[in-house]
Amino acid sequence: MTMSTIIMPDDGLEDEVEAVESFCWLMNSTLTREALWSPTGADEAINLYHALYYEGSVNNGGHTGYIANCDNRAEMFGAALNGTRLVGAQAYEGIIVALIACSQRNPDEIMRLISELSESRSRLPKLDHLDDLFFAARDQRAMRSFAYDWLCRSPKVRTVAKEEFLEVVLRAGSASGSNSNDRPAAQ
Numbered sequence: 451m452t453m454s455t456i457i458m459p460d461d462g463l464e465d466e467v468e469a470v471e472s473f474c475w476l477m478n479s480t481l482t483r484e485a486l487w488s489p490t491g492a493d494e495a496i497n498l499y500h501a502l503y504y505e506g507s508v509n510n511g512g513h514t515g516y517i518a519n520c521d522n523r524a525e526m527f528g529a530a531l532n533g534t535r536l537v538g539a540q541a542y543e544g545i546i547v548a549l550i551a552c553s554q555r556n557p558d559e560i561m562r563l564i565s566e567l568s569e570s571r572s573r574l575p576k577l578d579h580l581d582d583l584f585f586a587a588r589d590q591r592a593m594r595s596f597a598y599d600w601l602c603r604s605p606k607v608r609t610v611a612k613e614e615f616l617e618v619v620l621r622a623g624s625a626s627g628s629n630s631n632d633r634p635a636a637q
Contacts, residue, residue: 456495456607459615463607466598472615473601474502479619489529494536494606498597500526501533504546505593508584513549513577518564522553537596541587545580552576 462472477486477499489496503526507516520526531546553560556576563574601607610618 454606456601456604457610457615457618458601458607459612460609461612462615463602463609466595469598469601470502470594473597474499475619476615479623487523487526489525491525491528491532494533494604497529497533497536498600499533500529501537501539501542501593502597504530504534504542505588508581509588512573512581513584514563514573517549517553517560517574517577522557522560522564524550524553527553534593534596537593537600539587539591539593539596541590542584542593545583545587548583549577549580552580 456473457476458469458472461468463469477495481496485496486499489500491497503519504516507519511519527546527550531543531550534540534542534546556574559574
């Protein structure tokens, strides 16, 4: 599934926080869990969503938490990297590339960590350096700031009346009956 047009409330691009939150709400409401959890890397909106998901997850639990939140899915890391490149957040690119390399070099350790996270506050010390790099980059400029700039200038973004935006996200959310952030059923 791709999103050729990104709708935003007509006043939604006036404020960075509101714009990013509206975008994430739109994505969570309108896309299936499978579209968000198994990205191909080709859709700009999904890639941007994953760049923001990366930022939020690392802010809340470091790279260890991000890997666990993604179930160590390489396609999600790749989508975050593509989203980072899309918005020109170069300071984050190398961090995500290093994360992907660490994940590929240590798959058994990563899977052990993921299983332990549900029982404890385990972390992978190899990722501490990436956390330091991330927070240094964030102190310079947050990913959401890059995302906001992209949303403001992208020809894919179309503003609609706030009521229409709310109707779309609420109708889509109630039709799906679930939160797209929930992991899709095991295959």
